[in-house]
Amino acid sequence: MERIQKILRGRFVLGALSIAVVLAAYQWITMQPDNNPALLPPIPNIIASFFTNIEAGSLQTTLGASLYRIFLGFFIGTTLAVIIGCLVGWYKTIEYLVDPLIEAIRPIPPLAYIPIIIIWFGIEEFSRVLLITIACFMVCVVNVIAGMKNVPQVYVDAASTMGASRFQVFRTVAVPAATPFIITGYRIALAAAWTTLVAAELIAAPSGLGYMLQEGRRYFLTDQVMMIIVIIGACAFIMDRTFRAIQKRLMVWSEARE
Amino acid sequence: MSEIKVNNLTHTFSKGTPEALTVLEDINLSFPSGSFTSIVGTSGCGKSTLLKMMAGLFDPTDGEMTLDGAVIRGTDRKRGMVFQQDAVFPWMTVAKNISYGPRIHGASKAEQQAAETKWIEAVGLKGFEDRWPRELSGGMRKRVDIGRVYANDPDVLLMDEPFGALDAQTKERLQSDLLETWRQTQKTVIFVTHDLEEAIFLSDQIVVMSARPGRIRHIEEVALPRPRSNEMRLTSEFLDIKRKLWNMLDH
Structure with missing residues (x-):
């Protein structure tokens, strides 16, 4: 110890x-x-920018807007990914039906959808959340499917020979056995959510961290740009750590150690 | 009553091979209720395949198996199985593993608890109820496997080289403990192994199989008295049987 x-x-x-x-x-x-401090602002200037924006209240609103999008997109995307991924990974018929579709869509980077989403839905909150949802879903679902496919056969056989129905095996064996993969899917989805969020806000948003970055560039506020970069890094870091803590909690049974 | 019969069973693997491969040919066997039978043979004789078919994990190409007259089709809690690999669910504690069967069959909390208490005690895991499987040794995990199957109250126990991966001492302990549990429950046990000593020590009847295709070569009735003790392993009666069976195996 x-x-x-x-x-x-x-x-x-x-x-x-x-x-x-x-x-x-x-x-x-x-x-x-x-x-030239306009290109490379000293650290005190960056910190000062932080407090100026806090006082003006703009940083809070910005952060609020961005976090709201992240949480909503992440939540919807991963929830759908777990439901669909489990079904695809467990039931052969559903796999044959849905898997080719997922495989066909998977290589397309989510940002490629930005123009079509703007054409269809405009520069709206819905568009940004939709984009994050798609990004989270795509990276997460692949992990969930892999998890279901990697359930050791001997666990399935053991449960079956104890009289468990196919659905009971799914619920009591396949899902828990796939949990490590599913949690990894969540963590990758979170990273994808941040990437997509910033990109979406850079291109099409009246608020948010990406918007503030764009604003900083437009008005040559390099200290603000630097400050936002640090904020994004810190938020993503905190969320990932939180996830790791949850993972550790859920996975007390696992042999894997960090 | 829980008697398994195998009638004119033949099994052929045709998947993935250019020519169909007959793994089991013309098998006729009877496992009387409450008996302990071992099936021995060199690898490739189809003994594991036969056992898995009795469990209902897949169907034979031809012929049939019955349990008390009813044709075996698909898995059923009446035919419990212990595998060579570690099948303890790592995401459940020892106690939850033991009560898995009763739980999925809708037993009440109290009944589950009773099953846990009874079988944890019976397989010698008292004090380890709340441990995770990763904290146990290989031998202890095997005890969980066995306790879990017993707690599910099957009519027949199918065991596929359950002690194959254990060291000699642990193996002997588990063999003696298994005999004790078997004596108390009087359930039919069918035990697949390639270890002759293990088969003789445990069984009433030993089925010797030959390989490619898997056929029954001989059925030996083991007349050694019960209860069996470890000292018996070195008696001349024991070694005579071992010599006789050894000569029958393909080497």
Whole structure:
């Protein structure tokens, strides 16, 4: 136990150290006499931009708008992915019916849908959420299907020979056995949600983090651009960590260790 | 009553091979109610295939099997199976694994609890109720497998080299414990193994099979007295049977 604590502490210290070195190097460059702060804003300016935007309330509204889109798109997309993925992965008939369709659509990057979505639905909230939903669904469903297909046959046979019906095997064996894959699907979907969100907001949004990035570019507010990049990184990081914690909780039975 | 009969069974694998491969030919067997029968033979004699068909995991090409006169088709809780591989569900604790059968058959919470208490005790896992399978040794996981099948109360137990992956000492312990459970429950057991000593130690009757195609070569009635003890493994009666059967196997 003490050893583990020691290693963790070492890991934490080293991680913090590498970040500190990069920040210090960045700050040192900005302090050079020939640096143009409009291109490379010093760290204090970036922090100042953060507080200015908080005071004006714009950062909160922006963050709220973006998080709302992420959560809604992520929730709908992954829920559909789990339902459809489980059915496709478990029932042969449904697989033959739906899998070719998924395979055909899968290689298309979700951002390619932006023009058609704008044509059909306009630059509306619905369009952005729809795009994130599609992105989350596509990456998640593939993992769910893989999970269902990788259920060890011996578990299925064991349950069947104890008299479990096909549906009972599905519910009590296949789904729990596929959980590691499903959770991985969720985590990849979350990353996809962020990518798609920022892209969608850069192109077509009156609010949101992507919009604020675009605004920063237009008015040459480099410190604001930098600040938003950091905010996006921090939010995505926090969400991923939260997921990892949930994963650990759900997967106490698993042999896999990080 | 729970007697399994195999009548004129032939099985051919035709999938994925250019020529159909006959794995089992003209098998006729009878497993009396409450008896302990082992099926031995070198690999490729189709003994596992035969057992899986009795479990209902797939159907024979020709011929049929019956349990108390009813033709076996598909899996059923009456015919429980213990596999060579680890089949303990890793996402359930030991106790939840044990009560899996009763649970899916709609047993009440109290009944599930009773099954857990009874069978955890019977297979010697007391104190490990709330452990995850990953925390157990291979031998203990096998105990969970066996307890789980017994807790489901089948008429017949089909065991497919259940102790194949265990070390010698653990194997002997589990064999003795299995005999004790069998004595108490008097359920028909059909036990597939390639280990002659294991077969002789456990069984009333040993079916010796030859390979390619799998046929019955000999049926040995084991006259050794019960209860069997580990010392018996070295007696001349025991070794005589072993020598006789050994000479019958394809080497």
